[in-house]
Amino acid sequence: MLNSEEKPHPHLVKVFCKGMLTARGRKRGIPYFDMEALHLDSSAFFRWHKSAPGQIFESMEHLFSGLAYIHSRGIVHADIKPCNLLIGSDNILKICDFGLALDFTKISDDMCHKLVTLPYRAPELLKHYDDKLHRHEYQKQLKLYHKQINGKIDVWAAGCTILEWVTGEIFLNGMFEVRQGMEIIQLRDQRGRVKIKVEPFQRKKFKDIKKVLSQCLTIDPGKRPTAENILSTLEMIKKEGREQRIAHGLQGQKPNVLVV
Numbered sequence: 001m002l003n004s005e006e007k008p009h010p011h012l013v014k015v016f017c018k019g020m021l022t023a024r025g026r027k028r029g030i031p032y033f034d035m036e037a038l039h040l041d042s043s044a045f046f047r048w049h050k051s052a053p054g055q056i057f058e059s060m061e062h063l064f065s066g067l068a069y070i071h072s073r074g075i076v077h078a079d080i081k082p083c084n085l086l087i088g089s090d091n092i093l094k095i096c097d098f099g100l101a102l103d104f105t106k107i108s109d110d111m112c113h114k115l116v117t118l119p120y121r122a123p124e125l126l127k128h129y130d131d132k133l134h135r136h137e138y139q140k141q142l143k144l145y146h147k148q149i150n151g152k153i154d155v156w157a158a159g160c161t162i163l164e165w166v167t168g169e170i171f172l173n174g175m176f177e178v179r180q181g182m183e184i185i186q187l188r189d190q191r192g193r194v195k196i197k198v199e200p201f202q203r204k205k206f207k208d209i210k211k212v213l214s215q216c217l218t219i220d221p222g223k224r225p226t227a228e229n230i231l232s233t234l235e236m237i238k239k240e241g242r243e244q245r246i247a248h249g250l251q252g253q254k255p256n257v258l259v260v
Helices: 042-049 053-072 109-114 132-142 152-167 177-186 204-216 227-250
Strands: 015-021 030-035 085-087 093-095
Touching (some): 042 053, 053 093, 053 204, 152 204, 204 227
Antiparallel strands (some): 015 030, 085 093
C-alpha cells in the first residue's frame, strides 16, 4: 500500500495517525483514523458549481493527479464516486476512503462484484450475476473476455462521477448488474464509447470536458486511457486554451476553448 512516510500527495486526504480503540466487552479493538477535515463531498460541492466548467475542469485535474499517483504505485482505489472525493474551502479536491483499495496483482475474477459501487462500476467488472444466458449475451456484445482488471476501472468511475458533477444526476443507474450492462450496451457508439447526450454538453463551454469524458467512458478497457494519459490530455487542453486566449486577445476576440 502507500507509504505513510512519503510526502503527502496534495490530492489524497492526509491521515495524521491511526490505531485501535479497545472497548469493554469486545474481543477485538475498533480501528480508527485521524484525518484532515474537509468541508464537502464533491456531490454537494457541485450542486453549487455545476454550471461552472472552469471549476469542474480544475477538480478533474486534481482527481486524475491523485489517481495517477496511486496507480503508479500499483494501487487501485476501487471505489471512486462523488462522496469519496472531498473538497475543502480552498476548492482543492482530495481522494478519500481507501477501504476497498488493493494491489493490481491481487484482483481476482471472483472479487469483481465487490469492487466499485454499481453505478460507477466499469464494464469489465460486470461479470457476476445468476442468469447465464444474459451473462453470455452481455459479454459477447461488449467483447470483454479475459480482459485484465487494473487502474482503468478508476478511470471509468471517474468519468461517471464527473458526469454527475455536471448534471446533478447519476448517469448509469442500473439496479442490478444485468440492467447496468444493458444500459451500457444501449448507449454504445460506433467507436465503442458511451454516448454523452445530456443537455449541458450541448453547450460550447463544456466541449472540452465532454472530450475527456468520452475517453474515460471507453467500453473496452484495452482502449481506455490511463489516469496519466487523461492528465496529459487535460494539460494539453489548458495549454491550447492559454494560446487561444493570447491569440484572440490580440485580435480583440473571445476564445472558444475552455480556459482555466
